[in-house]
Amino acid sequence: MSTATPVTAGADTAAVRQAIATTARPPRPGPLSTALTFGWRGMLKVKHVPEQLLDVTVTPVMFLLMFTYLFGGAIAGSTSAYLDYTLPGLLVMSVLFTTVYSGVSLNTDLTKGVVDRFRSLPIWRPAPLLGSLLGDSVRYVIAGTVIIVVGVALGYRPDAGVTGALGALALVVVFSFGLSWVFSVLGLLLRSPNAVMNAGFMGIFPLTFLSNVFVDPATLPGPLEAFVNVNPISILATACRSLMDGTPDGEAITTSLVVAAALAAIFLPITTRLYRSR
Amino acid sequence: MTTHAPLAIEVTGLEKSFGDTHAVAGVDLAVPEGSIYGVLGPNGAGKTTVIRMLATLIPPDAGTARVLGHDIRTEGDAVRSLVSLTGQLASVDEELTGRENLILLGRLLGLSRSASRTRADELLEAFGISEAAARLVKHYSGGMRRRLDIAASIVVTPRLMFLDEPTTGLDPRSRGQVWEIARALQAGGTTILLCTQYLEEADQLADGIAVIDRGKVIAEGTPGQLKASVGTGGLKVRLLDPGQRGDAAGILERAVGAVVLDADPAALSVSSADASRAADGVSALARAGLGIAEFSLGQPSLDEVFLALTGHLAEERDATLEEQSS
Known part of the structure; x- marks a missing residue:
């Protein structure tokens, strides 16, 4: 190696001039293509930081193991009977926990200034939000799949087979699309990603426990039972259970979808407005 | 224009x-x-x-x-x-x-x-x-x-x-x-x-x-x-002994012009000084026996521009101000 070679760390001005000279402005891409590009960005983030999936999958798997083997016998008579009862609920919990991260990652973007760049581009304005939802859906599917696979490994067998499991997964993911806008609003209102995480879990954690995910509400004191029965998370868990058992509960499924649509109808416009004015 | x-x-x-x-x-x-x-x-x-x-x-x-x-x-x-x-x-x-x-x-x-x-x-x-x-x-x-x-x-x-x-x-x-x-x-x-x-x-x-x-x-x-509008540039002097800054300020004041004391306790500057007057100032300091660590004749700093234009130093306003806009 000759020592005469100059160190070329840095910009090459001639090449920069060349690079500036060679572009004509391409036609503006359509809304769908722009949203898909942001979806690609979301997936790249999952690819670069797979640990973030660990965060959201380890907790539900931990709960799955803990509840099944620690309390399963006491609650349902046997661990396998309890697993049958609780797995669809844990699927719900696992995916809903993941939605909190939609707000966290939105807030992270805001604190980093990259959102300013996106907002200064001539693109369809809701595209970054819808695109990140596409990326998030990959996370939802992964989180849900992990719980189902671990459940099957522990001996859970859905009566409705693969179809039932896929149906339940699809329902939870659709519900999460609606719920994630709530956390997006938090992500736009709060100051730091940690604050979003804390506030998000402060809401979703008790709501998940005060549902029928872990116990049959029939054993609860009256007022609590009444609350648990109207908790949308209970209704969603019931719907998933029915799908996986091969006895679809039309009312629960419809109610879940209506709640998801209502959440989106309320919080999506708030999100886009906040995003525009930040 | x-x-x-x-x-x-x-x-x-x-x-x-x-x-x-x-x-x-x-x-x-x-x-x-x-x-x-x-x-x-x-x-x-x-x-x-x-x-x-x-x-x-x-x-x-x-x-x-x-x-x-x-x-x-x-x-x-x-x-x-x-x-x-x-x-x-x-x-x-x-x-x-x-x-x-x-x-x-x-x-x-x-x-x-x-x-x-x-x-x-x-x-x-x-x-x-x-x-x-x-x-x-x-x-x-x-x-x-x-x-x-x-x-x-x-x-x-x-x-x-x-x-x-x-x-x-x-x-x-x-x-x-x-x-x-x-x-x-x-x-x-x-x-x-x-x-x-x-x-x-x-x-x-x-x-x-x-x-x-x-x-x-x-x-x-x-x-x-x-x-x-600010001056041709500033003379900046850094003394060996910060204790002599008072004396140095007096000498430069007479030889060159209004002196600004920097945040650095050994440094002082004159915001508008052309080369020959700056040279006079430095030699006056040397004749008075004040040890000079370094001196330079440079462009006015932003502080000096502000001092000349507004009569006050450039000060940072509430640092959260710019953040609020984000």
Whole structure:
């Protein structure tokens, strides 16, 4: 190696001039293509930081193991009977926990200034939000799949087979699309990603426990039972259970979808407005 | 001044408040196309808020602004399709690689998948970041990140570029490179609005400068005019013994002119001193037996410009002010 070679760390001005000279402005891409590009960005983030999936999958798997083997016998008579009862609920919990991260990652973007760049581009304005939802859906599917696979490994067998499991997964993911806008609003209102995480879990954690995910509400004191029965998370868990058992509960499924649509109808416009004015 | 070039930026009476603070309190600007125009001021003077309004990120409270002929209030989309923003916080995605950042922007601006890859590689090469192309941006050095930020702004060459404090926190070498890139952009026909707190930077790059303080333009002109209004440059002296600063101030006061005591306890400066009077001052200090560690005759600092223009030192306003706009 000759020592005469100059160190070329840095910009090459001639090449920069060349690079500036060679572009004509391409036609503006359509809304769908722009949203898909942001979806690609979301997936790249999952690819670069797979640990973030660990965060959201380890907790539900931990709960799955803990509840099944620690309390399963006491609650349902046997661990396998309890697993049958609780797995669809844990699927719900696992995916809903993941939605909190939609707000966290939105807030992270805001604190980093990259959102300013996106907002200064001539693109369809809701595209970054819808695109990140596409990326998030990959996370939802992964989180849900992990719980189902671990459940099957522990001996859970859905009566409705693969179809039932896929149906339940699809329902939870659709519900999460609606719920994630709530956390997006938090992500736009709060100051730091940690604050979003804390506030998000402060809401979703008790709501998940005060549902029928872990116990049959029939054993609860009256007022609590009444609350648990109207908790949308209970209704969603019931719907998933029915799908996986091969006895679809039309009312629960419809109610879940209506709640998801209502959440989106309320919080999506708030999100886009906040995003525009930040 | 007679300028015949069409105006890239035309701003009248622009105002923006956050709560009780008038971040921008009536700014007028006229930036000719093809120029580099410097907006010079301390932190919190309102520079970033002006840029954020011109880039259509936040709406103004009052006033009008046209960017390349388009009204920023009513023709935001047209403005956005002609400008690029290079922010104070490098506005690239830290959690992606450098190459992915550039491809992302290429795709968002309408390049095909293969064209955006080709463009990304071309820019990475030109900006000297090829080797780090596959590394996540959060592991980049400050200079590399800043170059990527600028590269991201020219994936499609903009007609107007906002450069917000492009060299704050960079080492001198990286700073020189950013300046080279800015000159190359101008040579390619891009107008640049440069916000900076360094007089040297504005002097190096800008064709015209507006000095902004507390949300208002307090002086405007070419770098030469501005410096002439301040003085030919300052004499800076650093003594061996800080205890002698009082004596030194007296001597310089008589030999040269009004003395400013720096934050450094051993240093003092005279804001307007031509070379021969400065030399007199230094030799007067030497005759009085005061040990001099170093002295220099240089451009007036931003502090000195502010002192000359406003009668007060450049002071940072509430540091949260600029953040509130984000």
